Amino acid sequence: MxxxxxxxxxxxxxxxxxxxxxxxxxxxxxxxxxxxxxxxxxxxxxxxxxxxxxxxxxxxxxxxxxxxxxxxxxxxxxxxxxxxxxxxxxxxxxxxxxxxxxxxxxxxxxxxxxxxxxxxxxxxxxxxxxxxxxxxxxxxxWPPSGLVTKNKVETAADIKNAKIRTYDKNGANFLRELGAAGISMPWGEVYSALRTGLIDGVLTSAESAKNGKFWEVLGHFNNINYAFxxxxxxxxxxxxxxxxxxxxxxxxxxxxxxxxxxxxxxxxxxxEALNVIEENGIVISQPSEKFAEQMDAAAKVIVNNYLEDASSETEKVLEKYIK
Structure with missing residues (x-):
């Protein structure tokens, strides 16, 4: 002051x-x-x-x-x-x-x-x-986060026990609900971790996948629109x-x-980023109906935990968006 x-x-x-x-x-x-x-x-x-x-x-x-x-x-x-x-x-x-x-x-x-x-x-x-x-x-x-992996993901079974880098606690909990392991690490270490097999994928945006040249180490981008x-x-x-x-x-x-x-x-x-990564060999897909249902169920656990400490006004807003 x-x-x-x-x-x-x-x-x-x-x-x-x-x-x-x-x-x-x-x-x-x-x-x-x-x-x-x-x-x-x-x-x-x-x-x-x-x-x-x-x-x-x-x-x-x-x-x-x-x-x-x-x-x-x-x-x-x-x-x-x-x-x-x-x-x-x-x-x-x-x-x-x-x-x-x-x-x-x-x-x-x-x-x-x-x-x-x-x-x-x-x-x-x-x-x-x-x-x-x-x-x-x-x-x-931020541009929305997708799931960037070596192989195509059609259901949660395809990422069971996979080590996936994420950027926050919600992401780690979300991946755990799907059977994967959320890994926290500095962004600067992600590419080398992918190349050496220390991690199997990344929860990130197409923009970040483009900037990281992930087509050199990964093959698929599932456009799950995790969050904005x-x-x-x-x-x-x-x-x-x-x-x-x-x-x-x-x-x-x-x-x-x-x-x-x-x-x-x-x-x-x-x-633009989706076009670039596709042009460089990454296969882009939308979630299957089953995977979308599995992700929504996992997300609901995270959202319900958040609502435990939320105000009534916040609850009223989120009711409209909870799947």
């Missing part, structure tokens, strides 16, 4: 409640400069500069270079240690339960359904951010309140346009 008071003293003055001076703010980005979500944050910053005629200057810091990367991000923005941040919602679900929704398995089977789920849950996200002294600006999904996990961008509420009405309106306009752009970009990247 002391940092924010100094910021207000040295960068602004008010006349009849109107914020009149130029504002400079840092935006913490947890992924590298070329990451999809970091690129989105930069797109947002450029729009804000344009729509505020340069009166709000946001500098994006990629790769968590400001020192904030994970579960501490909600608190870091709340305490104004950093004015703004890009945040993977699932990573901060331990601090605010509702932010775990988008990483739950098999709630949405397409981008349209994922967007509908997001619109239904957005009021809950805004309310949760406000509890943490933050203004929710926008959110967008969201990243959000929030701003400390005290910083937000220090802006003029015109600056706030401009930032909200930029946020809405960035959100639309990022959703469209995520879908486009998915289609």
């Amino acid at each position: 002391k940092k924010l008071l100094l910021f207000l003293i040295f960068t602004c003055f008010t006349t009849s409640g109107v914020f009149a001076a130029d504002v400079k703010m840092n935006l913490n980005a947890i992924y590298g400069q070329n990451s999809f979500h970091t690129q989105g944050a930069m797109y947002f910053a450029d729009l804000v500069e344009e729509y505020t005629d340069g009166s709000v200057d946001i500098t994006v810091h990629p790769g968590g270079s400001l020192g904030f990367k994970g579960p501490e991000l909600l608190k870091a923005v709340k305490d104004a240690q950093v004015p703004m941040s890009d945040i993977l919602m699932g990573v901060v679900a331990g601090s605010e339960h509702v932010f775990g929704i988008s990483s739950l398995p098999r709630l949405a089977s397409s981008f349209d359904e994922a967007k509908e789920l997001y619109e239904d849950t957005k009021p809950l996200y805004k309310e949760a951010a406000a509890k943490w002294n933050q203004k929710f600006l926008y959110a967008a999904p 996990p969201l990243n959000m961008v929030t701003i400390n509420k005290d910083y937000w309140d220090s802006l003029s009405d015109e600056q706030q309106k401009a930032m909200l306009k930029a946020a809405a346009e960035t959100e639309k752009h990022q959703w469209e970009s995520s879908e486009a990247k998915t289609k």
